[in-house]
Amino acid sequence: MIAHPERQQIVNDFILAVRQGARKDKAAEIIGLSLRCLQRWQKPEHIPEDKRCQRVFVPRNRLGDDERQKVLTLANQDDFKDKTPHQIVPILADRGLYVASESTWYCILKAAGQLSHRHNSQPRTVTKPKALIANAPKQVFSWDITYLATPVQGQYYYLYLVMDVFSRMIVGWQVYECESSELAADLMTDIYHNQSLMPGQATLHSDNGAPMKGATLLATLQRLGVAPSKSRPSVSNDNPYSESLFKTMKYNHIYPSQPFATIKDARAWVGVFAQWYNHEHRHSGIQFVTPAQRHHGEDKTILARRHAVYQQAKAEHPERWTGETRDWEWQHEVALNPEKLNMNVRQ
Numbered sequence: 001m002i003a004h005p006e007r008q009q010i011v012n013d014f015i016l017a018v019r020q021g022a023r024k025d026k027a028a029e030i031i032g033l034s035l036r037c038l039q040r041w042q043k044p045e046h047i048p049e050d051k052r053c054q055r056v057f058v059p060r061n062r063l064g065d066d067e068r069q070k071v072l073t074l075a076n077q078d079d080f081k082d083k084t085p086h087q088i089v090p091i092l093a094d095r096g097l098y099v100a101s102e103s104t105w106y107c108i109l110k111a112a113g114q115l116s117h118r119h120n121s122q123p124r125t126v127t128k129p130k131a132l133i134a135n136a137p138k139q140v141f142s143w144d145i146t147y148l149a150t151p152v153q154g155q156y157y158y159l160y161l162v163m164d165v166f167s168r169m170i171v172g173w174q175v176y177e178c179e180s181s182e183l184a185a186d187l188m189t190d191i192y193h194n195q196s197l198m199p200g201q202a203t204l205h206s207d208n209g210a211p212m213k214g215a216t217l218l219a220t221l222q223r224l225g226v227a228p229s230k231s232r233p234s235v236s237n238d239n240p241y242s243e244s245l246f247k248t249m250k251y252n253h254i255y256p257s258q259p260f261a262t263i264k265d266a267r268a269w270v271g272v273f274a275q276w277y278n279h280e281h282r283h284s285g286i287q288f289v290t291p292a293q294r295h296h297g298e299d300k301t302i303l304a305r306r307h308a309v310y311q312q313a314k315a316e317h318p319e320r321w322t323g324e325t326r327d328w329e330w331q332h333e334v335a336l337n338p339e340k341l342n343m344n345v346r347q
Contacts, residue, residue: 132336134166144242149259167295175267181214199225207231303328
């Protein structure tokens with residue numbers, strides 16, 4: 001919609017352009033209107049005003065104010081205050097009364113700010129898991145299970161994989177033929193001893209799969225003094241490090257193009273991948289050092305050496321640098337599911 005003063009200005013500009021030698025069709029194209037529209041605006045003594053903005057469209061089948069109030073009155077009666085419109089409308093029909101359709105009830109309740117939980121029971125709430133901050137290895141672990149294909153369609157091997165969130169290092173893994181809380185408990189017990197953990201030192205984060213919520217694993221974690229942490233149901237973003245690791249694994253050029261013939265083959269390949277990932281893969285989230293270097297505290301020296309190399313290069317050729325050198329600062333903490341105030345922390 002174009003306001004009246006703007007129409008007048010457009011016509012004046014068009015006429016001026018034509019008088020100065022511009023072709024009418026080219027001038028109309030530049031203005032963004034059709035030539036016929038501009039010619040029509042010039043015919044009357046005064047430019048017609050666009051009245052579309054003044055029109056208020058009211059559907060013919062819209063309920064009147066009294067009828068809308070009746071809907072709200074009925075919805076808040078004791079019989080209906082904890083029921084949805086899909087329940088209210090059939091009940092009223094059984095009583096020989098029709099007021100409006102279910103969709104109209106929903107629209108009226110929404111406009112009145114009453115389209116909320118209407119049952120006596122408490123509404124289901126799913127809160128984001130508590131933010132976990134790691135400033136050293138062996139504080140926060142993340143684990144998950146992924147499928148490994150077999151020659152039999154619909155049958156899989158299951159890779160259990162645990163990583164240290166601070167260093168991104170794979171600290172334990174195993175391939176089994178089924179998902180089981182008992183097997184996960186055995187793997188976590190091995191990791192606990194191999195990493196020389198102490199009670200109360202670590203937190204283990206996972207999603208809400210059945211093995212992760214199994215009584216055996218939870219009892220084992222309690223016995224070991226490892227705090228469990230869970231994602232929200234069906235929210236993969238709450239466990240981003242494990243999801244990212246699985247993507248790195250399955251989109252890697254060394255990932256087999258054919259299914260694993262036996263579980264022994266699957267275990268052998270995962271062993272090769274874990275060795276490569278921990279000791280050769282330069283992880284972008286930790287300043288392109290390997291997870292093993294960060295896990296064992298070698299990354300500080302490596303990053304300091306890189307910083308010195310860049311400073312020397314800038315000193316030798318300052319004309320090639322328009323600002324500071326690349327930031328090789330050591331990442332002092334890692335956040336899992338950080339709060340909004342901590343979103344500046346790199347994952």
